[in-house]
Amino acid sequence: DQQVKQNSPSLSVQEGRISILNCDYTNSMFDYFLWYKKYPAEGPTFLISISSIKDKNEDGRFTVFLNKSAKHLSLHIVPSQPGDSAVYFCAASAVSGAGSYQLTFGKGTKLSVIP
């Protein structure tokens, strides 16, 4: 059973426009959410995160929104740049039975920013 879902495998956006990547989760125990960005032949790199006590977190061109009642989060990139073309993974964290955190990843969304 997939606990973190990214239902759009791919997204194409014109340079300068807004990119919106979506993520849904099913486990109500998740209390911390992260976005990772992955370029080909590289490992994922941390992009931005949000705690469940917030509904928005912003870092430069990147903003993550959290809607806990809908169990939904989104990543907004404004303005989109060609260098943003990558696969974006949504991840969620909850305290495990061992009292520590593990990450559960979505399948990823491939973003293509067209010049």
Place this chain on the structure above:
Amino acid sequence: DADVTQTPRNRITKTGKRIMLECSQTKGHDRMYWYRQDPGLGLRLIYYSFDVKDINKGEISDGYSVSRQAQAKFSLSLESAIPNQTALYFCATSDPRSVETQYFGPGTRLLVL
């Protein structure tokens, strides 16, 4: 120099062979992880270790074993490789003070024939 390194970067092996993937980190983190990525399936956790004496199974540990030789080194072994273990393998580290922001290595692409 990269903070998290993985060797080898690419490996081709045959069914039934034993292979080891190695991970080293210079970040000084206690926590280390092994994931595999399959096309269309995202990253799935194989094993994780919170310190040298602590090893835990992840979501998909069957067919794998690990060794935490030191704080900086965490190895993943396939005792008898099978074709459905063909995947991209990532090592990661984290600092418990940063609520699971994980730092990934560049990955090892493994092909089992």
